[in-house]
Amino acid sequence: MIDLKNLTIENAHKGMKSGAFTCRELVEEYLKVIKEKNPELNIYLEVFEDATAQADVAQKKFTEGTATTLTGIPFAIKDNMLFMGHKVSAGSKILENYKATYNATVVEKLKSAGAVILGRANMDEFAMGSSTENSAYGVTKNPYDSERVAGGSSGGPACAVAVDGALFALGTDTGSSIRQPASFCGVVGLYPTYGSVSRFGIIAMGNSLDQVGPLAKNVRDTEIVFNALSGYDLMDATSIPDNFRAQIPSEVKRVGVPRHLLKGEGIDLELMENFEKSLTKLKSAGYEIVDIEMPYTKYSLPVYYIIMPAEVSTNLARFDGIRYGFSSPGKDLMEVYKKSRGHGFGREPRRRILLGAYVLSHGYYDAYYNKANKIRSLIINDFDNAFQKVDVIAMPTSPFPPFKIGEKSDDPLAMYFADIFTVPANVAGVPAISIPNSFTKTGLPLDMQFIAPKFGENRLFEIGKKFETIR
Numbered sequence: 350m351i352d353l354k355n356l357t358i359e360n361a362h363k364g365m366k367s368g369a370f371t372c373r374e375l376v377e378e379y380l381k382v383i384k385e386k387n388p389e390l391n392i393y394l395e396v397f398e399d400a401t402a403q404a405d406v407a408q409k410k411f412t413e414g415t416a417t418t419l420t421g422i423p424f425a426i427k428d429n430m431l432f433m434g435h436k437v438s439a440g441s442k443i444l445e446n447y448k449a450t451y452n453a454t455v456v457e458k459l460k461s462a463g464a465v466i467l468g469r470a471n472m473d474e475f476a477m478g479s480s481t482e483n484s485a486y487g488v489t490k491n492p493y494d495s496e497r498v499a500g501g502s503s504g505g506p507a508c509a510v511a512v513d514g515a516l517f518a519l520g521t522d523t524g525s526s527i528r529q530p531a532s533f534c535g536v537v538g539l540y541p542t543y544g545s546v547s548r549f550g551i552i553a554m555g556n557s558l559d560q561v562g563p564l565a566k567n568v569r570d571t572e573i574v575f576n577a578l579s580g581y582d583l584m585d586a587t588s589i590p591d592n593f594r595a596q597i598p599s600e601v602k603r604v605g606v607p608r609h610l611l612k613g614e615g616i617d618l619e620l621m622e623n624f625e626k627s628l629t630k631l632k633s634a635g636y637e638i639v640d641i642e643m644p645y646t647k648y649s650l651p652v653y654y655i656i657m658p659a660e661v662s663t664n665l666a667r668f669d670g671i672r673y674g675f676s677s678p679g680k681d682l683m684e685v686y687k688k689s690r691g692h693g694f695g696r697e698p699r700r701r702i703l704l705g706a707y708v709l710s711h712g713y714y715d716a717y718y719n720k721a722n723k724i725r726s727l728i729i730n731d732f733d734n735a736f737q738k739v740d741v742i743a744m745p746t747s748p749f750p751p752f753k754i755g756e757k758s759d760d761p762l763a764m765y766f767a768d769i770f771t772v773p774a775n776v777a778g779v780p781a782i783s784i785p786n787s788f789t790k791t792g793l794p795l796d797m798q799f800i801a802p803k804f805g806e807n808r809l810f811e812i813g814k815k816f817e818t819i820r
Contacts, residue, residue: 350378351364351370351374351375351378353378353379353382353513353516354513356513356516357566357567357569357570358418358419358422358516358517358565358569358570358573358574359418359569359573361375361421361422361516362416362418362419362420362421362422365408365411365416365420365421366411366416371404371408372404372405372407372408372411372420372421372465373401373404373405373408375404375421375423376400376401376403376404376421376423376465376467377401379423379467379513379514379515379516380396380400380401380467382512382513382514383396383467383468383509383514386512386514387514389490389495390489390490390492390495390499390508390512391471391486391487391488391489391490391505392425392470392471392489392505392508392509392512392514393425393467393468393469393470393471393505393509393514394428394438394440394468394469394470394471394486394505395435395436395468395469396467396468397432397435397466397467397468397469400423400465400466400467400468403460403465403466404421404423404465406463407420407421407463407464407465408421410463416463417462417463418462418573419459419462419463419464419573419574419577420462420463420464421463421464421465422464422465422516422517423464423465423467423515423516424459424464424465424466424467424515424516424517424518424519425466425467425468425469425470425505425506425509425510425514425515425517425518425519426456426466426468426469426470426506426518426519427469427470427472427502427503427505427506427518427519427520427521428440428469428470428471428472428505429472429475429476429521429551429552430453430455430456430469430519430521430550430551430552430561431449431450431451431452431453431456431550431551431552432449432452432453432456432466432469433449433450433451433452434448434449435448435449435469436448436449436469437449437469437552438469438485438486439472439474439475439476439552440471440472440473440474440475440476440481440483440484440485440486440502441474441475441485441693441694441695441698442485442675442692442693442694442695443668443670443674443675443689443690443692443693443694444552444668444673444674444675444693445485445674445675447673447674449550451550452550453547453549453550453551453561454547454549454550454582454584454585455519455546455547455550455551455561455578456550457550458577458578458580459519459577459578462577467509467514467515470489470503470505470506470508470509470515470518471484471486471487471489471504471505472484472501472502472503472504472505472506473501473502473504473526473697474694474695474697474698475552475554475661475665475698476502476503476521476523476526476552476554476559477502477554477661477697477698477701478501478502478697478764479500479501479502479525479526479529479764479765479767479768480498480499480500480501480504480752480754480757480758480764480767481498481499481500481501481502481504481505481530482498482501482754482755482758483501483502483695483696483697483698484504485695488504488754489504489505489508490508490754491508491533491534491751491793492508492511492512492534492535493534493535493751493792493793493794494751494792494793496753496754497533497751497752497753497754497793498533498751498752498753498754499530499533499534499751500529500530500531500532500533500534500747500751501526501529501530502520502521502523502526502530503518503520503521503522503526503527503530503531503538503564504530504533504534506518506519506520506530506564507520507527507530507531507533507534507536507538507564508530508534510534510536510564510565510566511534511535511536516565516566516570517563517564517565517566517570517571517574518563518564518565519561519562519563519564519574520538520561520562520563520564521551521554521559521560521561521562522538522540522559522560522562522771522775523554523555523558523559523657523775524555524558524653524657524768524771524772524775525746525747525767525768525771525772525775527539527540527562527564527783528540528746528771528781528782528783528798529746529747529767529768529771529783530564531564531746531783531796532746532747532783532785532794532795532796532798533747533750533751533794534794535785535794536564536565536566536785537564537565537566537567537568537570537571537782537783537784537785537813538562538563538564538571538782538783539562539563539564539571539575539780539781539782539783539806539809540560540562540771540774540775540780540781540782541560541561541562541575541578541579541780541806542560542589542778542779542780542803542804542805542806543557543558543560543587543775543778543779543803544587544588544589544778545560545579545589545594545780545804545806546560546561546562546575546578546579546580547561547578547580547582547584547585547588548560548561548585548587548588549582549584549585549588553660553664554657554660554661554664555656555657555660555661555664556587556660556664557587557656557660558653558656558657558660558775558776560775561578562575562578563575563578567817568782568784568809568810568813568814568816568817569810569814571782571810571813572806572810575806579806594804595802595803595804596804597801597802597803597804597805597807597808598808599807599808599810599811600740600808600811601636601740601741601808601811601812602636602637602740603636603637603639603738603739603740604628604631604636604637604638604639604739604740604741604742604743604799604812605639605640605641605735605738605739605741605742605743606628606638606639606640606641606742606743606744607640607641607642607643607646607735607742607744608640609642609643609647610643610646610647610744610770610773611624611744611745611770615748615749615763615766616748616749617748617749617750619750619789619790619795620745620747620748620749620750620789620795621745623786623787623795624743624744624745624797626787627743627786627787627797627816627820628743630819630820631743631816631819633819634815634819636812639738639739641735641738641739641742643728643731643732643734643735643773644731645724645727645728645730645731646728646731646732646773648724648727648728649728649769649772649773649776650765650766650768650769650772651721652721652724652725652728652776653768653772653775653776654704654765655708655717655718655721656718656721656722656725656776657701657705658701658702658704658705658708659705659708659709659718660705661698661701661702661705662701662702662703662704662705662706662709663705663709665694665698665702668690668693668694669686669689669690670685670686670688670689670690670693671685671689674689674693675689675692675693676689677689677691677692697761700761708721725776725777728773728776728777729776729777729778731777732773732777732779732800732802736801736802740801740808741799741800741801741805741808741809741812742799742800742801743797743798743799743800744770744798744800745770745796745797745798746770746771746783746796746797746798747767747770747771747796748766748767748769748770749767750789750793750794750795751793751794770798771798773800774800778803779800779801779802779803779805780800780801780803780804780805780806780809781798781799781800781801781809782798782799782809782810782813783796783797783798784796784797784798784799784813784816784817784820785820786820787820797816797820799812799813799816
């Protein structure tokens with residue numbers, strides 16, 4: 350019996366290298382957990398039939414002496430990542446039964462390292478949501494309370510890691526979609542610097558915001574996976590060449606806190622009390638806590654909800670019922686479009702497509718989209734100025750703990766508010782990490798979020814590993 354609860358990537362590697370267990374035996378242990386947990390929690394949309402065959406291929410690397418740290422490590426991919434020959438639906442009916450014809454770069458990198466893809470995990474449709482309630486294939490439930498959401502849009506990947514249904518997982522984060530479900534499920538989630546990880550082979554939501562990142566049980570595992578994923582990719586126009594990647598010192602001494610952004614209605618009091626206690630612990634550990642002002646960052650949420658729908662509207666235009674995906678017959682082309690999209694897209698994608706088309710339309714482009722991009726530049730300046738004074742910034746990840754299924758689904762504005770502490774990093778393109786911290790009185794996970802300058806992931810890993818010892 351393998352102790353999955355306390356297993357790390359490095360320990361698993363040592364176990365397979367020493368012969369304590371094989372790659373197949375490790376994979377089979379995770380498959381047992383999935384079989385037990387998935388019916389209740391709806392984590393995986395599909396467990397790949399070739400998982401054990403992948404494990405056998407990985408085992409040969411150990412036999413040949415070519416194994417890497419990630420060889421044989423079982424992981425989950427979000428259902429918007431292309432894995433050649435396997436289904437990928439982005440949680441939508443319009444792509445139901447679509448099979449990938451090539452590998453996403455991140456999938457190719459991990460496969461080359463010998464990691465084993467267990468299956469595709471559930472998500473909000475086209476990554477639009479903060480609860481995984483928007484999946485066309487049912488909601489993923491929280492591992493701590495099945496009446497509550499697992500967060501979104503990477504709810505499936507986060508839950509997979511939390512219940513030991515994968516040793517790590519890959520998600521995408523456009524506004525909160527790795528960090529918020531990581532927070533709700535009590536795992537670590539990283540949003541990397543924009544352009545540091547390839548987006549090639551990822552079904553896009555917001556091109557100027559999306560990034561692939563890891564979810565794992567601890568900061569060290571997150572670091573290992575990020576280092577394997579990071580790098581320039583010629584196939585991705587948004588990928589940043591290696592010679593433009595700044596070398597940021599890893600040492601962290603000063604932690605900035607924008608308290609003016611942490612006030613207002615709707616923020617849970619118990620969560621904020623825990624945040625203040627965490628700052629006290631950081632101070633006791635030798636960090637200097639510095640109050641900072643970021644005057645334009647308060648506009649991050651409205652800026653995000655103009656830029657993101659505009660990009661969504663453009664990206665989803667290709668799903669027309671003609672070229673690929675679900676198609677409904679009609680008497681003419683317009684009816685094919687209407688019926689295919691009407692059945693294929695859920696409520697949230699339709700809402701964001703309409704909003705995006707509106708802000709890009711003649712007469713409103715300058716009033717909304719252009720103005721949002723101007724304010725985005727000011728928000729980026731806020732971060733640049735803040736990092737002249739501090740090494741990292743600390744904030745909660747979510748304004749509240751996991752909420753009940755259905756509690757916010759009829760109130761889009763309340764659901765969008767869930768992103769208030771996370772979207773600033775996406776708007777500015779800077780890395781951020783969510784780390785489990787404590788629990789509410791009712792046993793729900795709480796977290797801490799750290800934000801660093803561009804290409805400052807090493808700072809996040811540095812303070813994150815220390816934070817894990819004092820939380």
